Amino acid sequence: MENTIHTDVIILGGGPAGLTAAIYLSRARVKTLLLTEGTPGGQMTLTHEIANYPGIEKINGYALGSVMKKQAIAFGAVVKGNVEIGSISLVGPVKSITTSDGQTYTADSIILAPGGRSRTMGVPGEDTFKGRGISYCATCDGDFFTGKEIVVVGGGNSALEEAVSLTKYVTKVTIVHQFDHFQAFQHAVDEAKANPKISFVMSSTISSFYGNDKLEGVKISNLVTGEETDFRTDGVFIFIGYVPNTETLKGMVALNERGEIITGSDLSTNIEGVYAAGDAVVKKYRQITTAVADGTVAALASADYLHSLNRK
Ligand SMILES: Cc1cc2nc3c(=O)[nH]c(=O)nc-3n(C[C@H](O)[C@H](O)[C@H](O)COP(=O)(O)OP(=O)(O)OC[C@H]3O[C@@H](n4cnc5c(N)ncnc54)[C@H](O)[C@@H]3O)c2cc1C
DSSP: OTTEEEEEEEEEOOSHHHHHHHHHHHHTTOOEEEEOSSSTTGGGGGOSOBOOSTTOSOBOHHHHHHHHHHHHHHTTOEEEOSOOEEEEEOOSSSEEEEETTSOEEEEEEEEEOOOEEEOOOOOTTHHHHBTTTEESOHHHHGGGGTTOEEEEEOOSHHHHHHHHHHTTTOSEEEEEOSSSSOOSOHHHHHHHHHOTTEEEEOSEEEEEEEESSSEEEEEEEETTTOOEEEEEOSEEEEOOOEEESOGGGTTTSOBOTTSOBOOOTTOBOSSTTEEEOGGGBSOSOOOHHHHHHHHHHHHHHHHHHHHHHHHO
16 A cells, blocks of 8 residues: 555554553564654643652653653654544554554554543633633643732642642642542642642632633632632633543544543453553553553553464
């Protein structure tokens, strides 16, 4: 076929799961191509500091992604970032991916590692003020709010850790959380509570965002009393969870009701030769370490599958 490049394994997604799979496969001399939408490193590139990756006390997320990419390339993997995926076919023994520039890539095995993205609140004004006061990334936008008072929405690890990181720039952070308790690790709760710049509005949510050219304030609703209060602010950071990037995989591979990819213990999917890894699969804990572990398992299982094909 013209315009087609064949390789042993194609990895879709260049976060820690995909990059780890690329390291393992290329090191095992498996011809590996990693295609990713966005910057290699995935969600890691959105966090200013990673302090829970074993063996490295503290590292910037972008830097950790760059090292993983460098390692994969050094072992022979081809890594293509900022690629737009056009079409995907997982049927039959030869799988194929066509990118929006018309290039078709085929492979005997595929590892799906598309990760996830921030969940939005879906309340009035959110779309209007996205990028004009509303942000989903402290690392990317924290500096824009230097000297200001801001709001953080959420009560998980990301919300509390990013609220603490934002206190480097801002004078005050008000955390608005829908429950009367947090879903974060105790150390993250303790750190946020000990920070004098952070205060809490519990059992509440933002019901709307308002402003003119830029965000000027929010309405905060108390979910117990129903009372709505006006809160003037230039900035709101939203950290309320994630959505798996599996919309384009619907109908091609088995997904659960939340859109997460269903896998076996070796991270095989319901399609022969297709494996999945990282935040996009059904699992409880989504961390870099769990993504890296998945990448390892999926790569080894995919390599075994290729080996079994050669034996047939
Ligand atoms: C703000 C923030 C802070 C965090 N801090 C920490 C932390 O301190 N410690 C920690 O352990 N974890 C942290 N996490 C979580 C961690 O980053 C994720 O669990 C991890 O990155 C998931 O890795 P992944 O490889 O599954 O997916 P991702 O990192 O999401 O990467 C997937 C990549 O695939 C691309 N993609 C999507 N769809 C396709 C497709 N169809 N084809 C090709 N490519 C596609 C995406 O654009 C993305 O680049 C943080 C997350 C965020 C958002």
